[in-house]
Amino acid sequence: MSDTALYFLSRGETDAKGSTTDTKVDTAELPHETVDYASSDEYCLTTTRFFLVFIAFSVSFSLIALDQTILSTALATVASDFSAVSDITWIASAYFLPQAGLMLFFGRLLSISRPKAIFVVSILLFEAGSLICAVSPSADVLIFGRAFAGVGAAGLWICIMSVFARVSTLKQRPLLLGAMGAIYAVCTVAGPIIGGALTDKATWRWCFWINLPCGGVAVVLVLLFLPNLPPAERGTSMREQWKRLDYIGAILSIAFVTTLLIPLQWGGNVKPWNDPAVIALLVVSVILIAIFAAWEYRQGSQAILPLSMVVSRNMPGACIEGFLLNLCFVIANYYLPLFYQVKGQSPTHSGIDILPFMLSGVIASFVCGGLVAATGHVWPSLFGPTLLGSVAGGLLFTVSSTTSTATLIGYQILLGVGLGCAIQNTTVVAQAQYAASPHLVSQATSLVTFMQLLGSSLSLAISSAIFSGRLTAKLNAISPPLPQAVKDAVRESVSSVFTLPDTLRLPVMGAYVAAVDGVFLIIVGGAACASLTALLLISRSKVTVGLALSA
Template sequence: MDNPKEDITLQTMQESGVVFAERSVENDAGEPSSYLMNGRKLGVVCVAFMMSFALIALDQTILSTALATIVSHFHAVSDLTWIASAYFLPQAGLMLLFGRILAIAPAKVVYLLAIFIFEIGSLFCAVAPSVNFLIFGRAVAGVGAAALWVSIMAIIARITTMSQRPIVLGLFGGVFAVASIAGPLIGGAFSDHVSWRWCFWINLPCGGVAIAVVYFTLPSMSPPDFSDKGWRKWLQLDYIGAVLSVAAITLLLIPLQWGGNVRSWNDPLVIGLLVASVVLICLFLVWEHKQGSNAILPISILVDGNMPGACIQTLFVYIAFITPLLYQVEGHSATSSGISILPFMIAGVLTSFIAGATITATGHVWPFLVGPPLLASVAAGLLFAVTPSTRASAIIGYQILLGIGLGAVTQNGLIVAQAQYHNKPESVPQATSVITFITLIGSSLGLAISSAIFSSQLDKKLNAINNISSNSIQAVKISIQAIFILPKDQQTPIIAAYMAAVTSIFLMTVPSAALASISAFLISRGKIAIKGVVATG
């Protein structure tokens, strides 16, 4: 007997101008069966997505070891933080808008346009004749990355079933982990042996391959929101909310980048920008509440019990920046420090994969959101206690514990968020963008705050050292490599000061990871059912 739901679905799609080659039935996410992909075809598309996903992650960290060379090339040391933050600001500010666009525009088109913009931005950076043009190129790449990130996650939600998704997202978590940690290693190798410009040239062939594969392999997808047609749905986009979002995030991250580095924390400009950001955040939330269903950040999704607790993977990016410093301050090169953090990388990748496979088999995600962050908190506390005399084997063990703790939760929060809206496919892009937005904001804030903590602690520790000239102190503040041209008796206290400044950042991770575990209690504890029923109790 025919299923009336199937006939209604088919009729609705046909009236919307979409005709399927086979009879339309729905999967667990409410998508027509012709969108589902399996076997080799799904594998090829996922590899292309992982390649472009890896480029996003690489661009977050690849410059961490190349920035000194770049600013020296352009004689623009004062612009160092702008080169880094120009990539994050448009991502955080536009992520929500692209989530809304994906509800009314074909996902494949959004993805292809996003990766094209990202490639153009990378090209601008690679050929940049000045530091200002380089910053502009980084911002353009950030716009593309914002749309690319959320479109990949939204497409994955439409071409896979809930039974496939945990392991697929586990693989994406692994790719992100590898790319994020390999970024500093690759950036240092390019800067030392080829040119820093190759940090951007590398994006072009990889992105080109991803464009070709997705264009020829991924089927066209109609947007999930058929409520309006033509230009009206574009006029209803929340452009004012997007402007307020970008402005609020910009005014928040700039003083966090400046504070304790370019300007003191009690500087009137720093205080003024922080106050202005708080005012704009309040205006943004009030405006979004008034916009209702047209908001780029629907308040109903933001306050959903399953949303805030799901966003617990925001610690990863700044940890990836911090850990190599433990080795670089003892004289390791960028390449060597990258090799030394392989225990952290491998533990994170393997745990991410195992967690995804276990969730696929059992349907239980909640235990992975509660236990592993506590393990990460303990591991961060152990790394806080590291000194120059700590055995290498002990540091390796702490890295493994930290990798397990963080790897087990990478992407699992996204599974919860998407599962929550499996019966409302038009809300999946927005739920995905909210998760990604909060994750990105958390990562950006983590970078800014950890940088401020490191700088203030380094100043404090170095200024407390006696019998070392102020010129030497200033030199080692600018460059770690300057430590090793000093006499041996002066190197020891400076290395200890650097080590203390680095490990102080791990202290911030202890309560952050513990709070991440506590926030998971906001999430429903039932199974994410493989057949499309999500427990809400």
């Protein structure tokens, strides 16, 4: 039996003599069985080495998360420096597109390669992209650098999660993934604050310069203290496996992600939804998804997305819940600060105002990770807290410009706890299901992460369309009618609200708050659906640590 094996034991069956015997269950399904994770010490690290590797991974993961949001408060300055207002969307999305498009490919690559080598190459790509951004003389070069860094970020993300599965037991993993979830939450919220401060006090280029020394520290720690783990999939030469890599699948993945996300970002913002370019790209994306699915079916075990994962009981549930939770998280992370800005706070201060949401999510992530590790039950953290998140979204829908600070803090805490408890445990489910097949762990992890990134990317496309529509409707409903110039200015920037005379400012503020409130309804539905999706998962299974068993 493999050194790293997951046994699914039934509660016991009584034979003809009345004795109870344990029965092994197919590893593809985990409906109601006890999950016993057996891990050898072959790749376990000493406490000191594990701590140093964890520091390296934490630093790397922080850089990935920071780069997702650090430019959000600096984009106006960047666009002004390069006279490239029309390129703002590309500057923001260039980092996400290769991440989502290459996530599945890196998952497959990690199953046939040494993780240490993939980590080093990925962080060097990320650092090279950061350097290109820092010295970029034009918007085009900046966009290229962001895309280059996004390739490295995809490899780093999957590598970190997959290595944790190799050097830790299943009991330790909820704590580790909870820590990564906490780091992600902190950094995505802190990104705009740090980016704004660097832009105000120095230059936006420091948003990228800071990556270089931090990434250098991570590389050194990994080279010194991470074991050179062998590929999870063995049996044929590495050269042969590299020849058989699903390169066409990777190209199709990048293509359908790009043609899907770009029109969703354009629609209702850069271009109207009925624009021919938006419609054409959406149609092309559907065609490419169909071609991708057919190709992956043909590739079989060599596919970057084995279709057996798609039809298994647990993976669809983990993927859909991961998608929905990240969609809710990004919407809250974006529109809670906007709500505070409508009330008159600066962009930097509005980031501070959502600290209750961030801190409660961080604490909940750690606490739930500890509870899963202590009790072995992961399903409750994926079902109950998400219902709480749905309730919190409903409460946020009721807020107004006069809602007290204490009430807003309470609602934020409820939402942070609801999302924080569950958001990383979808990865635990994926890694638990395939722990008996180590060569599939990285691909299972990449599939869940891909869906999480897709949820993050689609969240703003969906929410901005709803926000823009509601804001326009509310502004049009104000009596007496507002001048068109005022409507255009208000839709362009929330700061223009405070340049209006008192007779106009209050109704316009009310329209803005009502538009933001409408977006919170997405969280109500998304979190509720995430809770229902948990019913597809491991319902009453228990994850426990056992001794390594031999065949």
